[in-house]
Amino acid sequence: MFRQLVSATLLALPAGLAADPLPSWTDRPTKERIIDFVETVTTPGTPEYVIPADRVAVFDNDGTLWAEQPVYFQFIYAMDELAEMAQDDPSILTTPTLEAAARGDAETVLKGGEDALIEVVSATHSGLSVEAFQASVAEWFQTERHPQTGLAYDQMTYQPMVELLRYLRDEGFSTYIVSGGGLHFMRVFTEDAYGIPPNQVLGTYAESTYELVDGTPTIMKAPALAFIDDKEGKPINIERSIGKRPILAVGNSDGDFAMLEWTTAGDGPRMGVLIHHTDAEREWAYDRDSHIGRLVDGLDKGPEMGWVIVDMAKDWSRVFTGSN
Amino acid sequence: MFRQLVSATLLALPAGLAADPLPSWTDRPTKERIIDFVETVTTPGTPEYVIPADRVAVFDNDGTLWAEQPVYFQFIYAMDELAEMAQDDPSILTTPTLEAAARGDAETVLKGGEDALIEVVSATHSGLSVEAFQASVAEWFQTERHPQTGLAYDQMTYQPMVELLRYLRDEGFSTYIVSGGGLHFMRVFTEDAYGIPPNQVLGTYAESTYELVDGTPTIMKAPALAFIDDKEGKPINIERSIGKRPILAVGNSDGDFAMLEWTTAGDGPRMGVLIHHTDAEREWAYDRDSHIGRLVDGLDKGPEMGWVIVDMAKDWSRVFTGSN
Known part of the structure; x- marks a missing residue:
């Protein structure tokens, strides 16, 4: 009798109430605002209703969907790869930057700014086919572990964000990554980790x-950068690749400012979200003075733009997908 | 009684037999090969089965999905636009190429090759926002008519190809445009004409x-070309934007050769299709010597590559969507 009563009650509940779509988000206003927004744009017959085809949501990756400390994981891959290449042929370390990178001295490389970073990435991300590069990255994910957490890098995705992505797709959204990270690097793990297929991953x-290699048509990676998907490049790439202005944009650094600005300046309901890294215990705490994921404009202007600032320490009951 | 019998028979037929998915294709081997390919990759439990996520089909646009004679329609728009701009300010016609374009003398412009074409397009496709540009193109489609057919340009899409696109999507394919035409120009009509949303339109x-115009975040079109989506650029752009090798590629000129080559070199069932313009009565007949849509390599090497060559005069019972 009691069991029957429970079953009847559960069946009578609307589907949305039966299960929390964001179980790793604490019951604070942040979670409420996100769910309110989704319910607003998906309720038919209201002026705020948005058809599914226009429910475009864009997400930065580094520091938004997975961690980015002590340095971008792709850069750690590049340093590891360079060290391995230099074992076979030390003469490839032709500059102090490459020498520093090969011995894993990220601090020295980062002092050289974006140019030094690009130099290291170019040296390790070119001269091979896309397939060979992605096989190398896939192996690295299998074998390497983060120096501080001991987790595989692709287990350092944020569980609350994985839930948010799934919730949005369940509600008819398209979810895109728009990241300064490398397009080919990201696609190795983004489908498994986030459920985002390769055609919805935009990056640098x-x-x-296009070459015939031993008679086989092959796409080869060249060293010269073609497009940097950061800052103003993000709205430009979104417009070019998706052809629509998103209604929801999520980032964590000033590299995402233009993307959130363009998104939330559109007509109708729009939402901008910034992940604020406030959790020195479970993750890292950084913003204004960080060499990675620097966040100044977002904190200064975000609130008056109506953007939601996620306080990682308070808003998330769990951080990494790979640990509790 | 008779009605009941008919209903029962119809109900008993597999859905595929109930209606011809390609009614504007004549019953010749071409149509049969296309349908065979689609049935092969969509029949579960066979070695040739392809999951829906990998059923990527790519289509050139000019000369493949719509007509391209006497010159690319986008170029006609550019000449019309330049003539209008020059009425307000004749001083913008700073070169003989721009002067020729403004008086509609396509032949003279085309003698200058690709550079001259780009000069005319750049002059008319920059210095304004994407929205303003697309509003101008939309108005042009509304008001202008093709000099020979009298049809609106967006009615000169090929009905057999519109049917093929729909058939493929019904069978779980994703259909992409991969064209040398301008991305922003195409997106004005491709969703209505072909059912292809903006994020599945790749182009030059x-x-x-990204600028704040009177305080409003705006994407502005600049004159410098960033990417030409033709020849080897097509497989490169497909890999970059879709992240998968297609299983079906359709084109009509040597600008599509690399795209078909890369597509059909993949493992498993693949299909390359070339539209051969053989119909001087209903459309145009051109190939090896044409200044637009030149087709030499495709005719010489296509058959031995196993590509299907569509004979427009024989394989299509109807040509334009806008006329019978």
Whole structure:
């Protein structure tokens, strides 16, 4: 009798109430605002209703969907790869930047700014086919572990964000990554980790060439950068690749400012979200003075733009997908 | 009684037999090969089965999905636009190429090759926002008519190809345009004409800038070309934007050769299709010597590559969507 009563009650509940779509988000106003927004744009017959085809949501990756400390994981891959290449042929370390990178001295490389970072990435991300590069990255994910957490890098995705992505797709949204990270690097793990297929991953890319290699048509990765998907490049790439202005944009650094600004300036209901890294215990705490994921404009202007600032320490009951 | 019998018979027929998915294709081997291919990759439990996520089909646009004679329609738009701009300010016609374009003398412009074409397009496709540009193109489609057919340009899409696109999507394919035409130009009509949303339209594009115009975040079109989506650029752009090798590619000129080559070199069932313009009565007949849509390599090597060559005069019972 009691069991029957429970079953009847559960069946009578609307589907949305039966299960929390965001179980790793604490019951604070942040979660409420996100759910309110989704319910607003998906309720038919209201002026705020948005048809599914226009429910475009864009997400930065580094520091938004997975961690980015002590440095971007793709850069750690590049340093590891360079060290391995230098074992076979030390003469490839032709500059102090490459020498520093090969011995894993990220601090020295980062002092050289974006140019030094690009130099290291170019040296390790070119001269091979896209397939060979992605096989190398896939192996790295299998074998390497983060120095501080001991987790595989693709287990350092944020569980609350994985839930948000799934919730949005369940509600008819398209979810895109729009990241300064490398397009080919990201696609190795983004489908498994986030459920986002390759055609919805936008990122930085170098030139490619189309060649017949031993008679086989092959796309080869060239060293020269073709497009940097950061800052103003993000709205430009979104417009070019998706052809629509998103209604929801999520980022964590000033590299995402233009993307959130363009998104939330559109007509109708729009939402901008910034992940604020406030959790030195479970993750890292950084913003204004960080060399990675610097966040100044977002904190200064975000609130008056109506953007939601996620306080990681308070808003998330769990951080990494790979640990509780 | 008779009615009941008919209903029962119809109900008993597999859905595929109930209606011809390609009614504007004549019953010749071409149509049969296309349908065979689609049935092969969509029949579960066979070695040739392809999951829906990998059923990527790519189509050139000019000369493949719509007509391209006497010159690319986008170029006609550019000449019309330049003539209008020059009425307000004749001083913008700073070169003989621009002067020729403004008086509609396509032949003279085309003698200058690709550079001259780009000069005319750049002059008319930059210095304004994407929205303003697309509003101008939309108005042009509304008001202008093709000099020979009298049809609106967006009615000169090929009915057999519109049917093929729909058939493929009904069978779980994703259908992409991969064209040398301008990205922003195409997106004005491709969703209505072909059912292809903006994020599945790849094309040539110029640089964009992100600017605050009177305080409003705006994507502006700049004059410098950023990417030409032709020849080897097509497989490169497909890999970059879709992240998968297609299983079906359709084109009509040597600008599509690399796209078909890369597509059909993949493992498993693949299909390359070339539209051969053989119909001087209902459309145009041209190939090896044409200044637009030149087709030499495709005719010489296509058959031995196993590609299907569509004979427009024989394989299509109807040509334009806008006329019978």
